[in-house]
Amino acid sequence: MKAVIPPSWLAMSDTRLHAYLTHREYPPEVINTTVKHVQRIKELRRAERIKKSTQDTRWRDLLQPARDELGVVRTMK
Secondary structure, three states, X not given: XXXXXXXXXXXXXXXXXXXXXXXXXXXXXXXXXXXXXXXXXXXXXXXXXXXXXXXXXXXXXXXXXXHHHHHHHHHHO
16 A cells, blocks of 8 residues: 655655654654655656656757747638
8 A cells, every 4th residue: 555645745855854754753664764755756756847848848849830830820811
C-alpha cells in the first residue's frame, strides 16, 4: 500500500519536514523513509518540469510559423 503524501509536505524543506514529523512524534524509521520518499517525489517532479520546458521550447520553434499562418488565414476569411 502506498502512503499518501500531503501536498503541504512537498512544499516543506527536508529539515522542516523532519522537524514537523519529529514534533508529531513519528518513529525515527518512519521519519527517515518519509523524508526520503518526499525527496524522491520532488526529484521526479523537477525532472518532469525540466523535460516539459525543454520540449515546449523545441516544439515552439517548429509550431510558431504554422500558428502565425493559421492566424493570417483566419483573418483573410
